[in-house]
Amino acid sequence: MSLTEAEIRLAAFIAVVMVMAMLEWVLPRRDGISRRRWVANISMVVIATVVVRLLFPLGAVGAAVWASTNGAGVLNATGLAPLPAGVVGFLLLDLAIYFQHRVFHAVPFLWRLHRVHHSDLEFDFTTALRFHPLEILLSMLIKFVIIAALGVPVVAVMVFEIVLNATAVFNHANVRLPRALDRILRWVVVTPDMHRVHHSWYREETDSNFGFNLPWWDRLFATYRAQPRDGHRNMTIGLEAFRQPRDQRLLALLLQPGAGTSPRSVR
Numbered sequence: 001m002s003l004t005e006a007e008i009r010l011a012a013f014i015a016v017v018m019v020m021a022m023l024e025w026v027l028p029r030r031d032g033i034s035r036r037r038w039v040a041n042i043s044m045v046v047i048a049t050v051v052v053r054l055l056f057p058l059g060a061v062g063a064a065v066w067a068s069t070n071g072a073g074v075l076n077a078t079g080l081a082p083l084p085a086g087v088v089g090f091l092l093l094d095l096a097i098y099f100q101h102r103v104f105h106a107v108p109f110l111w112r113l114h115r116v117h118h119s120d121l122e123f124d125f126t127t128a129l130r131f132h133p134l135e136i137l138l139s140m141l142i143k144f145v146i147i148a149a150l151g152v153p154v155v156a157v158m159v160f161e162i163v164l165n166a167t168a169v170f171n172h173a174n175v176r177l178p179r180a181l182d183r184i185l186r187w188v189v190v191t192p193d194m195h196r197v198h199h200s201w202y203r204e205e206t207d208s209n210f211g212f213n214l215p216w217w218d219r220l221f222a223t224y225r226a227q228p229r230d231g232h233r234n235m236t237i238g239l240e241a242f243r244q245p246r247d248q249r250l251l252a253l254l255l256q257p258g259a260g261t262s263p264r265s266v267r
Helices: 005-026 038-055 059-070 074-078 082-106 108-118 125-129 133-150 154-171 179-185 192-199 216-220 250-258
Strands: none
Touching: 005 059, 005 125, 005 154, 038 125, 038 133, 038 250, 059 133, 059 154, 074 082, 074 133, 082 108, 082 133, 082 154, 082 216, 108 133, 108 250, 125 154, 154 192
């Protein structure tokens, strides 16, 4: 019996989570990471997944099927062969996610949703799961529009969704990679040390390293920052405005977008 796209994506996601959890235990980058956060962080992704599946059962692949069936989108109009169309579609989707991430930092209303992710006071693979359900829904709608407008092939969308889920867990992991390996890897994929900078409480570091998957866009558009100013072991993770234990509870995270405005981070 063949597996569905959702089943393949879930299997890949679980496999990466298990590997990263093991590596965090064996090779931690930062010591003393609290696991009490895991309940709230994992609950967030469960809620978001249920909501998305109820509203959009076919997910992003459904948008790609629609575009292919109706010949919609730029790539369908060009008549490119499946392989080059898939490669171009994958790259354009990743570029679109990069710019979407920047917009979610720049627009106050969108930042209120996205700051739920940044308000985690620590950084491990569960941080990759901590997104507000409304942000996930909005991101999915944006992705539908992009896929339809570009006409990204179905297989490319499937591969992209699997890779994006896997790399998001990988680059949020509290894992200490050998410096030489990290230096090489960050030319082809966003590494944990590269993305951890993005979770600093300093504004100029929060507004850097926006890539989730491919690292090239940050270098190309001058948002790349190699290292945090305080070093990876001593840097402060999270946001200045949400540092109390009550701010990290599940209900508080769900209600956080409605909280009053406050400084995004230390400047």
